[in-house]
Amino acid sequence: MAAVAAVAVLALAGCGSGDSTASKTPGPLASTPPTSGSEPNSPSASTPTSSPRPGADGPGAPAADDPCETNLAAPEISRAVATLPRDPRSNQGWNPEPLAGNYNECAQLSVVIVKANTNADNPNTRALLFHRGKFIPTGVPDTYGFNGLDSAATTGDTVALEYAGSVPELDSVVRFRWNGSGVELIGNTGG
Structure with missing residues (x-):
């Protein structure tokens, strides 16, 4: 059970706004800052940041888990x-x-x-x-x-x-x- 929770935390950390073009795309996919009434375990309560994943830094790189990245191999x-x-x-x-x-x-x-x-x-x-x-x-x-x-x-x-x-x-x-x-x-x- 602890391993499943750790994988879920790592998956959420890999979707930070620093490695996505979603912030450039207007619409409902843009993330919003947390409000003071947010629950501590809700996805909007934290704003994880991460460095780009290996292979995700060039044009045409596989989009892995983030559909909002450029993916010339789609x-x-x-x-x-x-x-x-x-x-x-x-x-x-x-x-x-x-x-x-x-x-x-x-x-x-x-x-x-x-x-x-x-x-x-x-x-x-x-x-x-x-x-x-x-x-x-x-x-x-x-x-x-x-x-x-x-x-x-x-x-x-x-x-x-x-x-x-x-x-x-x-x-x-x-x-x-x-x-x-x-x-x-x-x-x-x-x-």
Whole structure:
């Protein structure tokens, strides 16, 4: 019985706000500070902190116990890629391993960028948008050609996709936002 209690305490300690993107995601998942009337054993009565878990410090690291971390290995990504029509230029499928992204099942809007499964020098790329971890297959503006994510301009409900090419004057960032019922284009900045 003592071992079960110890495992439960360790599991709760591993979910501290210091290693999660949930604090950046608006909504009911954000933690609230304890009130003076909280019971000592209730989860909101303590605010555990912890250092990041091994393997959870890079993009694409497995999300282990926290669904609100970026997880570029989430099975939802490969399921979404499998539903895509072939790349129009090469007539090939898409590689399910993301080039970039911030997939997060807690975010209002997150994204992964995949490339055509071809050996061409410059394969087509495509961004896949997700709402709360679910792929948005229709009603999304054109998302071909992006090859990066501007993390400084990306929030819990907005993604900023980058296009960087061999001609710096053509580099751009395009922002998409979840408006409560769908995705809308909200900004485009050129290089």
